[in-house]
Amino acid sequence: MSKGLxxxxxxxxxxxxxxxxxxxxxxxxxxxxxMVIKPYGFSIWxxxxxxxxxxxxxxxxxxxxxxxxxxxSYLSKEASHVEGFAKECAVVTHYRLKxxxxxxxxxxDPDAKLEEELIIRPTSETVIWSTYKNWIQSxxxxxLLVNQWANVVRWEMRTRLFLRTAEFLWQEGHTAHATKxxxxxxxxxMMEVYAAFAEQYMAxxxxxxxxxxxxxxxxxxxxxxxxxxxxxGKALQAGTSHFLGQxxxxxxxxxxxxxxxxxxxVWGTSWGVSTRLMGALxxxxxxxxxxxxxxxxxxxxxxxxxxxxxxEELAKISEKAKEIMTKLRSKGITxxxxxxxTHKPGWKFAEYELKGVPxxxxxxxRDLENNTIELARRDTLSxxxxxxxxxxxxxxxxxxxxxxxNSIYTKALSFRKEMTTEVNSWEEFKEILESKGGFISAxxxxxxxxxxxxxxxxxxxxxxxPIDREDEDxxxxxxxxxxxxxxxxxxxx
Amino acid sequence: MSKGLxxxxxxxxxxxxxxxxxxxxxxxxxxxxxMVIKPYGFSIWxxxxxxxxxxxxxxxxxxxxxxxxxxxSYLSKEASHVEGFAKECAVVTHYRLKxxxxxxxxxxDPDAKLEEELIIRPTSETVIWSTYKNWIQSxxxxxLLVNQWANVVRWEMRTRLFLRTAEFLWQEGHTAHATKxxxxxxxxxMMEVYAAFAEQYMAxxxxxxxxxxxxxxxxxxxxxxxxxxxxxGKALQAGTSHFLGQxxxxxxxxxxxxxxxxxxxVWGTSWGVSTRLMGALxxxxxxxxxxxxxxxxxxxxxxxxxxxxxxEELAKISEKAKEIMTKLRSKGITxxxxxxxTHKPGWKFAEYELKGVPxxxxxxxRDLENNTIELARRDTLSxxxxxxxxxxxxxxxxxxxxxxxNSIYTKALSFRKEMTTEVNSWEEFKEILESKGGFISAxxxxxxxxxxxxxxxxxxxxxxxPIDREDEDxxxxxxxxxxxxxxxxxxxx
Numbered sequence: 001m002s003k004g005l006x007x008x009x010x011x012x013x014x015x016x017x018x019x020x021x022x023x024x025x026x027x028x029x030x031x032x033x034x035m036v037i038k039p040y041g042f043s044i045w046x047x048x049x050x051x052x053x054x055x056x057x058x059x060x061x062x063x064x065x066x067x068x069x070x071x072x073s074y075l076s077k078e079a080s081h082v083e084g085f086a087k088e089c090a091v092v093t094h095y096r097l098k099x100x101x102x103x104x105x106x107x108x109d110p111d112a113k114l115e116e117e118l119i120i121r122p123t124s125e126t127v128i129w130s131t132y133k134n135w136i137q138s139x140x141x142x143x144l145l146v147n148q149w150a151n152v153v154r155w156e157m158r159t160r161l162f163l164r165t166a167e168f169l170w171q172e173g174h175t176a177h178a179t180k181x182x183x184x185x186x187x188x189x190m191m192e193v194y195a196a197f198a199e200q201y202m203a204x205x206x207x208x209x210x211x212x213x214x215x216x217x218x219x220x221x222x223x224x225x226x227x228x229x230x231x232x233g234k235a236l237q238a239g240t241s242h243f244l245g246q247x248x249x250x251x252x253x254x255x256x257x258x259x260x261x262x263x264x265x266v267w268g269t270s271w272g273v274s275t276r277l278m279g280a281l282x283x284x285x286x287x288x289x290x291x292x293x294x295x296x297x298x299x300x301x302x303x304x305x306x307x308x309x310x311x312e313e314l315a316k317i318s319e320k321a322k323e324i325m326t327k328l329r330s331k332g333i334t335x336x337x338x339x340x341x342t343h344k345p346g347w348k349f350a351e352y353e354l355k356g357v358p359x360x361x362x363x364x365x366r367d368l369e370n371n372t373i374e375l376a377r378r379d380t381l382s383x384x385x386x387x388x389x390x391x392x393x394x395x396x397x398x399x400x401x402x403x404x405x406n407s408i409y410t411k412a413l414s415f416r417k418e419m420t421t422e423v424n425s426w427e428e429f430k431e432i433l434e435s436k437g438g439f440i441s442a443x444x445x446x447x448x449x450x451x452x453x454x455x456x457x458x459x460x461x462x463x464x465x466p467i468d469r470e471d472e473d474x475x476x477x478x479x480x481x482x483x484x485x486x487x488x489x490x491x492x493x
Numbered sequence: 494m495s496k497g498l499x500x501x502x503x504x505x506x507x508x509x510x511x512x513x514x515x516x517x518x519x520x521x522x523x524x525x526x527x528m529v530i531k532p533y534g535f536s537i538w539x540x541x542x543x544x545x546x547x548x549x550x551x552x553x554x555x556x557x558x559x560x561x562x563x564x565x566s567y568l569s570k571e572a573s574h575v576e577g578f579a580k581e582c583a584v585v586t587h588y589r590l591k592x593x594x595x596x597x598x599x600x601x602d603p604d605a606k607l608e609e610e611l612i613i614r615p616t617s618e619t620v621i622w623s624t625y626k627n628w629i630q631s632x633x634x635x636x637l638l639v640n641q642w643a644n645v646v647r648w649e650m651r652t653r654l655f656l657r658t659a660e661f662l663w664q665e666g667h668t669a670h671a672t673k674x675x676x677x678x679x680x681x682x683m684m685e686v687y688a689a690f691a692e693q694y695m696a697x698x699x700x701x702x703x704x705x706x707x708x709x710x711x712x713x714x715x716x717x718x719x720x721x722x723x724x725x726g727k728a729l730q731a732g733t734s735h736f737l738g739q740x741x742x743x744x745x746x747x748x749x750x751x752x753x754x755x756x757x758x759v760w761g762t763s764w765g766v767s768t769r770l771m772g773a774l775x776x777x778x779x780x781x782x783x784x785x786x787x788x789x790x791x792x793x794x795x796x797x798x799x800x801x802x803x804x805e806e807l808a809k810i811s812e813k814a815k816e817i818m819t820k821l822r823s824k825g826i827t828x829x830x831x832x833x834x835t836h837k838p839g840w841k842f843a844e845y846e847l848k849g850v851p852x853x854x855x856x857x858x859r860d861l862e863n864n865t866i867e868l869a870r871r872d873t874l875s876x877x878x879x880x881x882x883x884x885x886x887x888x889x890x891x892x893x894x895x896x897x898x899n900s901i902y903t904k905a906l907s908f909r910k911e912m913t914t915e916v917n918s919w920e921e922f923k924e925i926l927e928s929k930g931g932f933i934s935a936x937x938x939x940x941x942x943x944x945x946x947x948x949x950x951x952x953x954x955x956x957x958x959p960i961d962r963e964d965e966d967x968x969x970x971x972x973x974x975x976x977x978x979x980x981x982x983x984x985x986x
Contacts, residue, residue, distance in 0.1 A: 027627075029559065029560045029620065029624065030564060030567070030620065030623055030624075031560045031562045031563070031564060031611065031620070034560035034561070034562060035560070036557070036558070036559050036560065036624055037557055037558040038557055039555035039556065039557045039639060042555070042556050042557045042558055043555065043556070046556060062532035062535070062536065063532065063535050063536070063539060064529070064530055064531055064532045064535045065529070065530040065535055065662065066522065066529050067522045067524045067527035067528070067529065067660055068527070068613075068644055068646065068660050069524045069527060069583075069660070070524070071523060071524060072590070072599065073598075074523070075590075075599065076598060076599050082590075082599055086589070086590040086591065086592075086599050087589055087590070087591075088588070088589065089588065089589060089590050090562075090585045090587075090588055090611075091585060091586065091587040091588070091589075091590065091601055092583045092584060092585050092586075092613070093584065093585075093586045093587065093601070094583075094584040094586065095581070095582065095583055095584070095648040096579070096580055096581065096582060096584075096648065097565070097568075097575075097579040097580070097582050097584065097612075098579065098580075099579075105566075105569060106565065106568065106569050106575055106579050108584055108586070108610060117601060118524065118583075119590075120561075120585070120613075127522065127523065127524070130523050131520075131522065131523075131529055134520075140835060146532060150644075151561055151643075151644065153561065155588040155589065167560055167561050167562070169558065342633065
């Protein structure tokens with residue numbers, strides 16, 4: 001199975017594409033730029049969704065659902081918003097097909113033209129704020145803390161599975177608040193929720209930061225983000241949380257009666273993560289043998305592969321396997337017993353390596369005799385023989401899964417540290433960017449012009465101004481103008 | 494709150510519309526025919542989803558995700574399918590907007606016209622079977638048991654919240670099998686899963702049946718269905734499961750190598766339920782005071798309302814309430830303590846009546862003294878005083894919730910029995926349909942012509958040929974021609 005997976009060192013991009021397809025995560029669909037998320041890939045996404053949804057509810061949010069369509073005129077109500085999204089909108093113009101005159105095909109019915117064109121939502125601020133106008137009258141209606149899980153469409157020209165697709169799945173939170181401070185706090189809180197999810201569940205360390213004006217969401221006053229580093233040294237924006245100020249409240253005239261009897265515009269936030277996280281998960285940990293999944297997001301944490309000749313041996317191993325499964329499940333561990341007789345153990349080993357199952361148990365007749373199992377770790381590819389008389393297996397496996405989760409995270413963190421370089425001159429900037437890549441920590445003069453020039457010359461962009469950066473007087477690495485602290489540059493997905 | 498809800502007996506339709514809005518379930522959106530599902534409504538839908546998803550997984554299905562868009566030419570590949578859906582398709586023709594020449598608005602960019610128009614999926618058979626062609630080569634790849642949760646669009650002209658909307662949420666299962674029998678068994682199994690869900694969770698009794706040819710899904714060989722009866726005597730189709738024969742396999746050339754070395758077309762099924770179930774749930778049980786929710790789908794099964802004057806009384810009641818909540822939660826019961834000081838107890842009582850919370854606990858200072866609570870049932874509007882010294886409260890409430898679940902179901906079942914009438918003449922048919930409504934069990938000659946005539950004359954359609962109907966020689970109630978058994982007619986949503 002894993003034979004022939006391209007090597008990361010030779011062609012990282014091809015390795016990624018092939019891995020996504022061969023591990024049954026996703027594939028391209030007949031519709032340009034749209035993907036099919038295959039059952040195995042979707043089962044990972046479902047685990048992500050379940051955990052994120054739990055975290056959203058624990059922070060007081062409720063789910064709702066808003067329409068797929070946005071009237072064209074709504075998009076235009078917030079000036080920078082339409083500027084940001086108009087160029088990649090799928091537009092619905094008709095609502096009926098009919099048979100062609102020769103009866104050989106179906107064609108658009110010209111009599112079924114919409115009075116106003118509808119846009120497939122690229123994001124839902126406009127339709128949601130037009131609804132909030134009716135939901136919010138008084139301070140008693142605030143805060144309004146709503147999330148939706150939905151599909152959105154942005155007509156990207158160059159697409160890649162999970163990382164950039166015309167249609168993608170995501171969640172978008174949209175909240176409304178009585179005060180500016182409350183809205184800012186919400187935006188920061190959701191960045192922290194995303195960071196906690198990325199680090200504790202995906203085992204992907206992230207930098208928490210604020211976007212520069214150039215990279216800000218179209219319609220936001222400030223965009224908070226989490227930025228991750230992939231194994232090829234490129235950065236990936238893994239989630240964003242926007243403080244919208246009163247922009248959408250003003251665009252859709254959403255005011256509320258204050259406690260004091262006044263009438264004020266509402267303050268807003270929006271925040272989202274998408275199936276792009278699947279791309280980050282895959283690229284952050286996987287190796288030339290296939291996926292490496294953190295145990296907390298693996299659909300199966302353990303797989304048991306029997307090694308046998310004939311039905312009698314299989315029957316004995318099955319009995320033992322069932323015993324083990326009962327024990328593991330009592331600790332909440334997910335386990336699959338692969339007793340298919342259509343495939344050999346070696347094939348199964350490669351298959352589960354490709355699919356990133358964290359722990360593999362193999363059991364043959366000799367193991368039964370000795371009361372042992374062979375336990376193989378996917379992340380380190382190491383094996384050990386475990387004597388079942390000497391350990392409490394469910395505790396042993398439980399601890400091992402935790403160890404793997406931590407180990408994957410620590411490895412990614414070390415890599416990021418190693419790949420984050422402070423530079424103090426333009427020559428050094430270019431040299432490090434080309435020879436090593438990764439995050440480059442450098443002084444910047446704070447202007448969009450400098451940022452644009454650097455991007456034009458090197459393809460590197462400002463990933464973020466880290467939340468926790470230290471004050472430091474310095475000079476912009478490009479313009480030499482004064483700067484108060486470092487920002488992170490990188491080439492990015 | 495519940496004041497002014499129209500009475501069912503006076504205007505059932507208005508009662509429904511108002512209830513959906515006032516109970517915060519859903520509302521119309523700015524986009525014609527599309528709804529906003531509000532947080533409270535969505536929390537009920539989430540409970541439905543979670544249970545259905547569990548039942549799908551228990552029967553071996555996996556989730557996946559397929560594109561929103563369908564190339565126009567795909568829709569045409571199955572002849573009766575395109576016939577069925579072409580008249581209500583939303584069509585995407587362009588992928589970009591631009592500023593108008595005067596800069597005052599955004600308009601379609603004529604340079605961004607799609608080569609082939611895309612249809613927003615009204616259902617996904619075509620795009621899924623075109624994908625299955627690549628997934629299925631041999632009998633080893635079968636059965637393929639996939640489900641997706643998605644939004645679909647059918648451009649309905651007359652829409653009603655939940656019951657008929659241009660965009661709706663649903664799940665669609667799409668399975669592929671090696672034999673005809675296996676596919677038929679799958680279709681029947683999923684009808685049974687839907688029936689079990691409707692009866693055991695929604696507390697809505699349903700008739701399991703097969704659709705007549707006129708009412709069959711466009712592209713199916715047979716459509717199995719579950720049919721429910723609403724309080725106004727109209728039927729509602731609550732779920733369908735289609736045996737597709739080899740129709741889509743032939744349309745998309747999906748063949749498999751058999752065990753015996755042959756090459757054959759694959760057999761298929763598809764099956765779905767939608768947010769329409771919300772409409773069925775609301776209409777089956779609710780009354781003039783508001784929603785009545787079966788405990789198994791109620792977001793909150795119990796609400797505690799404190800009756801107090803001043804902070805000191807509230808503090809004491811809160812302490813007791815927390816104790817009760819801990820006990821109830823230990824039995825898996827969901828409970829909410831409404832200690833808002835912005836609303837009076839009477840307002841809260843009406844609010845939770847409107848929202849259908851199955852059990853309400855009220856507690857005042859005298860209850861604390863006597864160690865009692867007042868327990869009110871939403872479905873019967875009956876109250877009792879429960880002495881906490883005399884019962885184990887968590888068991889008492891647990892049993893009470895089960896009793897309510899059963900009682901709601903039994904009531905709906907009695908109603909349906911009462912509203913199902915056997916008729917043996919055309920005069921009787923018309924008379925019962927007008928005076929009483931409900932299901933009419935009558936002989937039918939099996940022809941589409943008779944069915945059409947009856948529909949034209951009375952608006953009644955054949956809801957289904959019940960799965961468990963008895964053989965009975967008779968004469969068609971309309972044409973007098975011979976018939977082998979009765980079918981169910983009704984006016985329907």
